[in-house]
Amino acid sequence: MTEAEFIAALRRLPLHPAARSLNDDTALLDAGPLVVTTDTLVEGVHFLPSDPPQDVAWKLVATNLSDLAAKGAIPEGILLNYPLRDDAWDRAFLDGIAEILAAFDTRIIGGDTVTLPPGAPRILTVTAFGSDAAAPARGGARAGDALYVTGTIGDAGAGLAIAFGEEGPPELLAAYRRPQPRLADGRILAPHVHAMMDVSDGLLIDAARMARASGLAVAIDLAAVPLSAAYRAVSGDRIAAATAGDDYQLLFAAPEEFVTDATRIGAFSSGAGLTLHDSGTPVPLPASLGYEHAPRG
Amino acid sequence: MTEAEFIAALRRLPLHPAARSLNDDTALLDAGPLVVTTDTLVEGVHFLPSDPPQDVAWKLVATNLSDLAAKGAIPEGILLNYPLRDDAWDRAFLDGIAEILAAFDTRIIGGDTVTLPPGAPRILTVTAFGSDAAAPARGGARAGDALYVTGTIGDAGAGLAIAFGEEGPPELLAAYRRPQPRLADGRILAPHVHAMMDVSDGLLIDAARMARASGLAVAIDLAAVPLSAAYRAVSGDRIAAATAGDDYQLLFAAPEEFVTDATRIGAFSSGAGLTLHDSGTPVPLPASLGYEHAPRG
Numbered sequence: 001m002t003e004a005e006f007i008a009a010l011r012r013l014p015l016h017p018a019a020r021s022l023n024d025d026t027a028l029l030d031a032g033p034l035v036v037t038t039d040t041l042v043e044g045v046h047f048l049p050s051d052p053p054q055d056v057a058w059k060l061v062a063t064n065l066s067d068l069a070a071k072g073a074i075p076e077g078i079l080l081n082y083p084l085r086d087d088a089w090d091r092a093f094l095d096g097i098a099e100i101l102a103a104f105d106t107r108i109i110g111g112d113t114v115t116l117p118p119g120a121p122r123i124l125t126v127t128a129f130g131s132d133a134a135a136p137a138r139g140g141a142r143a144g145d146a147l148y149v150t151g152t153i154g155d156a157g158a159g160l161a162i163a164f165g166e167e168g169p170p171e172l173l174a175a176y177r178r179p180q181p182r183l184a185d186g187r188i189l190a191p192h193v194h195a196m197m198d199v200s201d202g203l204l205i206d207a208a209r210m211a212r213a214s215g216l217a218v219a220i221d222l223a224a225v226p227l228s229a230a231y232r233a234v235s236g237d238r239i240a241a242a243t244a245g246d247d248y249q250l251l252f253a254a255p256e257e258f259v260t261d262a263t264r265i266g267a268f269s270s271g272a273g274l275t276l277h278d279s280g281t282p283v284p285l286p287a288s289l290g291y292e293h294a295p296r297g
Numbered sequence: 298m299t300e301a302e303f304i305a306a307l308r309r310l311p312l313h314p315a316a317r318s319l320n321d322d323t324a325l326l327d328a329g330p331l332v333v334t335t336d337t338l339v340e341g342v343h344f345l346p347s348d349p350p351q352d353v354a355w356k357l358v359a360t361n362l363s364d365l366a367a368k369g370a371i372p373e374g375i376l377l378n379y380p381l382r383d384d385a386w387d388r389a390f391l392d393g394i395a396e397i398l399a400a401f402d403t404r405i406i407g408g409d410t411v412t413l414p415p416g417a418p419r420i421l422t423v424t425a426f427g428s429d430a431a432a433p434a435r436g437g438a439r440a441g442d443a444l445y446v447t448g449t450i451g452d453a454g455a456g457l458a459i460a461f462g463e464e465g466p467p468e469l470l471a472a473y474r475r476p477q478p479r480l481a482d483g484r485i486l487a488p489h490v491h492a493m494m495d496v497s498d499g500l501l502i503d504a505a506r507m508a509r510a511s512g513l514a515v516a517i518d519l520a521a522v523p524l525s526a527a528y529r530a531v532s533g534d535r536i537a538a539a540t541a542g543d544d545y546q547l548l549f550a551a552p553e554e555f556v557t558d559a560t561r562i563g564a565f566s567s568g569a570g571l572t573l574h575d576s577g578t579p580v581p582l583p584a585s586l587g588y589e590h591a592p593r594g
Contacts, residue, residue, distance in 0.1 A: 033327035117341040123420035
């Protein structure tokens with residue numbers, strides 16, 4: 001597709017009024033205080049060249065909406081920075097964008113379109129804007145708070161293995177390819193919790209980050225980490241589940257007596273660092289707590 | 298650099314309060330109605346692997362600030378999506394970011410850091426936010442308006458040839474590597490002009506876009522296109538100047554009697570399309586009016 005064809009296709013998606021019909025060089029956004037988040041996915045790092053483009057589009061937007069969910073925001077819309085390379089892939093990618101915009105009532109605000117040198121891996125960026133957010137910080141946990149997580153953990157990590165060719169149930173593959181940002185949960189939780197973030201790089205590394213940002217220690221009970229039936233059927237490895245990324249569940253700190261459907265998996269105390277136990281029996285920390293970006297090769 | 302080292306280096310740059318000290322997953326921006334723009338630069342397409350990283354950083358931010366200038370906005374800050382690959386390059390790049398933030402009193406709001414597969418070209422994205430903008434649209438020109446442009450045209454195009462090894466004065470190379478967004482001009486002009494945009498892909502293609510967005514025809518007098526003394530010394534080719542990109546001057550529509558330091562280069566009338574003349578003598582349109590992205594290879 002040419003840039004003009006791509007922009008024409010974008011115009012057929014739901015447009016935010018701020019987009020000025022994509023006829024201008026800038027967007028004009030007037031929605032009160034805004035939550036802003038941006039995520040970049042790299043072909044060969046965050047997604048596989050063989051992944052369906054519709055799923056890559058879904059995941060790119062979902063990762064950003066998940067950050068908005070963790071602040072309790074209403075999604076306003078997205079900017080899309082897109083490298084044109086192959087017509088069929090471009091069209092399928094836009095189909096995936098259309099699907100997730102419709103699923104979460106989100107709109108296009110703007111973006112930029114570029115070309116790639118031959119053979120270059122795609123690097124895709126979405127920036128998302130949310131409004132009306134209570135916006136609990138990552139660092140607001142208090143000593144004595146419990147640590148909670150929504151949904152189940154480890155499904156996407158197991159789904160990644162299936163994407164690489166292992167046998168396994170389709171719902172795990174779907175958890176990897178079509179993560180569901182917890183926007184509705186975030187709206188309910190954000191005004192009441194002390195701290196919240198989404199689980200993107202792994203439960204353990206993200207919990208450790210919340211504890212560090214809050215100036216506290218956190219102890220996690222591995223036995224309490226919620227696993228799906230599908231995950232238990234293929235693995236049941238709780239350390240693997242708690243260090244795999246891409247869960248996009250909400251991790252939050254709230255008082256012990258907090259009433260929630262989420263699962264209580266740990267507790268904050270004064271001090272620093274992350275410790276693990278299994279129903280009270282100490283468990284050594286694994287070598288890697290999750291995914292951390294560092295330069296390769 | 299690791300992601301943690303990179304974020305630590307970002308924290309030593311001027312941070313917008315919205316950045317929450319880069320301790321959270323999202324930024325919280327409360328600056329009234331916002332102008333939002335985003336630009337992506339691709340290694341091997343928009344910049345050369347041999348370009349100094351400080352200059353790449355400057356240009357990446359400058360292209361975004363130029364869009365803010367065209368709306369008359371005050372820069373609030375930027376999001377940076379950055380692929381880590383090489384320590385020395387990363388550090389030099391951050392030096393360039395620090396220089397342009399200081400030059401235009403702009404700040405870091407947030408971003409994302411990723412790793413690249415070996416050998417992948419860098420793809421760099423900056424999203425910029427501006428406040429207090431009169432925000433003239435691209436499509437507001439009226440029949441009878443004159444077309445004006447700030448500064449001189451073609452210097453960056455000639456500078457690109459110098460970057461590729463041709464002989465030429467250093468100010469042309471500087472125009473290519475260190476474009477100066479016309480923020481001060483934009484603040485003065487924006488409340489008074491009918492339409493405004495920056496010249497990024499080439500004077501002719503951008504003027505044609507303004508005419509199309511405004512539903513008008515535009516006639517440009519090539520003899521009036523302002524050229525620098527340095528450009529005239531090496532070339533003097535006005536068609537080349539008017540179709541080269543990267544000028545980052547402001548192009549605007551205003552009444553004939555508008556008082557401005559900018560140069561009057563054309564006129565809008567009812568109808569459609571772009572025509573060229575040289576002090577009244579018709580000139581055929583060149584095959585390419587400027588730079589347009591389309592997929593390669």
